[in-house]
Amino acid sequence: MKSEPVLPWMRRPVDVTNFEERTLEAVPCLDPRLKVALQKMSISSLFPVQLAVWQETIGPGCFERDLCINSPTGSGKTLAYALPIVQMLLNRAVKCLRALVVLPTRDLALQVKEVFSAIAPVVGLSVGLAVGQSSIADEISDLVKRPKLEAGICYDPEDHFQDLQSAVDILVATPGRLMDHINTTKGFTLEHLCYLVVDETDRMLREAYQAWLPTVLQLSRSNYESHFCCGNTFNHSIFGSLKTIRRCGVERGFKDKPYPRLVKMVLSATLTQDPSKLAQLDLHHPLFLTTGQSRYKLPDKLESYKLICESKLKPLYLVGLLQSLEGEKCIVFTSSVESTHRLCTLLNFFGDLKVKIKEYSGLQHQSVRSKTLKQFREGETQVLVSSDAMTRGMDVEGVRNVINYDMPAYIKTYIHRVGRTARAGRTGRCFTLLRKFELKRFNKMLQKADNNSCTYHSLLSSSIESLQPIYISALEKLKETVESEASRKRKFGFKFSKIRKGKKAHSANV
Numbered sequence: 001m002k003s004e005p006v007l008p009w010m011r012r013p014v015d016v017t018n019f020e021e022r023t024l025e026a027v028p029c030l031d032p033r034l035k036v037a038l039q040k041m042s043i044s045s046l047f048p049v050q051l052a053v054w055q056e057t058i059g060p061g062c063f064e065r066d067l068c069i070n071s072p073t074g075s076g077k078t079l080a081y082a083l084p085i086v087q088m089l090l091n092r093a094v095k096c097l098r099a100l101v102v103l104p105t106r107d108l109a110l111q112v113k114e115v116f117s118a119i120a121p122v123v124g125l126s127v128g129l130a131v132g133q134s135s136i137a138d139e140i141s142d143l144v145k146r147p148k149l150e151a152g153i154c155y156d157p158e159d160h161f162q163d164l165q166s167a168v169d170i171l172v173a174t175p176g177r178l179m180d181h182i183n184t185t186k187g188f189t190l191e192h193l194c195y196l197v198v199d200e201t202d203r204m205l206r207e208a209y210q211a212w213l214p215t216v217l218q219l220s221r222s223n224y225e226s227h228f229c230c231g232n233t234f235n236h237s238i239f240g241s242l243k244t245i246r247r248c249g250v251e252r253g254f255k256d257k258p259y260p261r262l263v264k265m266v267l268s269a270t271l272t273q274d275p276s277k278l279a280q281l282d283l284h285h286p287l288f289l290t291t292g293q294s295r296y297k298l299p300d301k302l303e304s305y306k307l308i309c310e311s312k313l314k315p316l317y318l319v320g321l322l323q324s325l326e327g328e329k330c331i332v333f334t335s336s337v338e339s340t341h342r343l344c345t346l347l348n349f350f351g352d353l354k355v356k357i358k359e360y361s362g363l364q365h366q367s368v369r370s371k372t373l374k375q376f377r378e379g380e381t382q383v384l385v386s387s388d389a390m391t392r393g394m395d396v397e398g399v400r401n402v403i404n405y406d407m408p409a410y411i412k413t414y415i416h417r418v419g420r421t422a423r424a425g426r427t428g429r430c431f432t433l434l435r436k437f438e439l440k441r442f443n444k445m446l447q448k449a450d451n452n453s454c455t456y457h458s459l460l461s462s463s464i465e466s467l468q469p470i471y472i473s474a475l476e477k478l479k480e481t482v483e484s485e486a487s488r489k490r491k492f493g494f495k496f497s498k499i500r501k502g503k504k505a506h507s508a509n510v
């Protein structure tokens with residue numbers, strides 16, 4: 001279904017389907033060291049979106065316009081921006097922060113950092129991470145270089161503030177930690193920034209955390225005056241902590257000339273077309289790159305199926321389906337963190353499913369989530385029951401199936417969820433469990449996407465019936481678990497409030 005964008009520049013896009021995959025040897029200007037690094041990643045050719053972006057950046061397009069890229073899940077958007085950025089920066093003699101990539105979650109940022117780390121060091125560039133995975137002190141020491149001390153000389157770090165230098169050329173960050181560094185890390189500056197990537201743009205534009213986007217745009221503006229001119233709405237204490245010495249004359253535009261323009265690349269599989277949202281990015285002469293005519297496109301090799309089931313038998317259908325998939329890697333999506341927890345607990349009471357099932361949700365501590373993800377990547381866990389924390393961008397090799405245990409409410413959610421399979425041109429299957437009354441809404445939702453055929457899938461009723469006895473006992477166990485968890489929570493909450501009251505009384509006495 002084609003919907004006409006409001007913005008005129010979006011009505012004249014570059015169609016990525018006009019590009020064909022091309023071997024690395026045939027990619028113009030690609031640095032030989034990068035070619036080797038890509039081959040080590042088992043990449044022998046560039047995908048269409050990567051070539052289209054290469055043409056607009058390293059090719060004749062020459063980074064003249066900001067790029068808005070709408071390309072299906074798994075089509076290779078990460079390398080589409082990482083490769084030209086690294087190629088552009090490879091001749092830089094002086095280390096300073098020139099490229100910033102902002103992503104909504106820590107796991108996603110870690111994943112993107114891996115891609116940069118596979119290609120940037122071979123040309124002498126360093127990549128940093130600001131996501132709050134380690135302590136802020138550790139992160140600072142990774143991001144900012146302190147001056148080396150002469151033997152026997154003591155110094156006050158405040159005095160040497162101007163000698164601080166960036167230890168990284170490229171930074172991958174989440175908005176929260178990025179703002180922490182902007183506000184408090186001495187020597188951390190965006191004044192040399194040349195490239196800004198906002199990945200998962202539509203999601204990021206909903207993320208207003210401490211006004212990260214206007215702050216980044218303001219701090220990377222072209223000249224000194226624009227930082228400090230009267231009338232700017234920013235807090236001068238922020239600027240105080242950011243002001244660093246300029247190394248005059250070593251970089252294009254540094255010697256009293258305006259800096260090069262900050263180039264922006266924004267990407268998503270479901271890029272917003274809302275003018276007021278896109279206006280926040282302050283795009284320069286933007287160029288829209290999209291795949292085909294439709295706004296939403298599902299991966300070419302995705303097979304979609306729907307299963308009609310009764311509400312109360314839904315868990316049995318899921319178990320039956322998992323059994324029929326015989327241990328293949330699956331992600332099961334639910335509608336909330338609570339149902340993720342309940343469903344995962346219930347599935348584990350089924351006993352003989354012959355697969356390891358784990359929960360992955362925003363309710364869990366980051367360290368638990370990271371461990372679960374690692375086990376899933378390594379194949380130690382075969383089924384992940386997930387809330388929408390896993391929906392966007394996550395790239396796990398070998399995910400053959402996505403199961404929508406709960407139907408997603410929006411086509412965008414559907415696109416990102418099912419996009420965890422059928423990635424990089426591979427095949428994959430998606431199953432959506434539906435109650436009868438949901439069918440009409442589901443079909444209507446799918447009409448918004450291209451490549452949307454979805455056939456009925458059924459399970460043998462005898463296989464569902466045979467699961468009934470174990471289901472009854474699993475439900476009993478689930479009930480007991482939920483009750484004991486609730487009572488633990490109440491107890492903990494009570495203790496916690498007593499401690500807090502105690503502390504208050506204590507501080508009142510003091």
Ligand SMILES: Nc1ncnc2c1ncn2[C@@H]1O[C@H](COP(=O)(O)OP(=O)(O)OP(=O)(O)O)[C@@H](O)[C@H]1O
Pocket residue numbers: 042043044045046047050071072073074075076077078079268269392393394395419423424
């Ligand atoms: N040129 C290539 N050749 C082979 N594999 C590639 C190539 N480019 C990327 N890939 C692989 O394709 C997979 C998907 O890439 P990536 O995660 O960048 O997709 P994406 O378009 O960002 O997806 P999403 O919208 O879900 O975030 C990754 O496993 C990546 O390693």
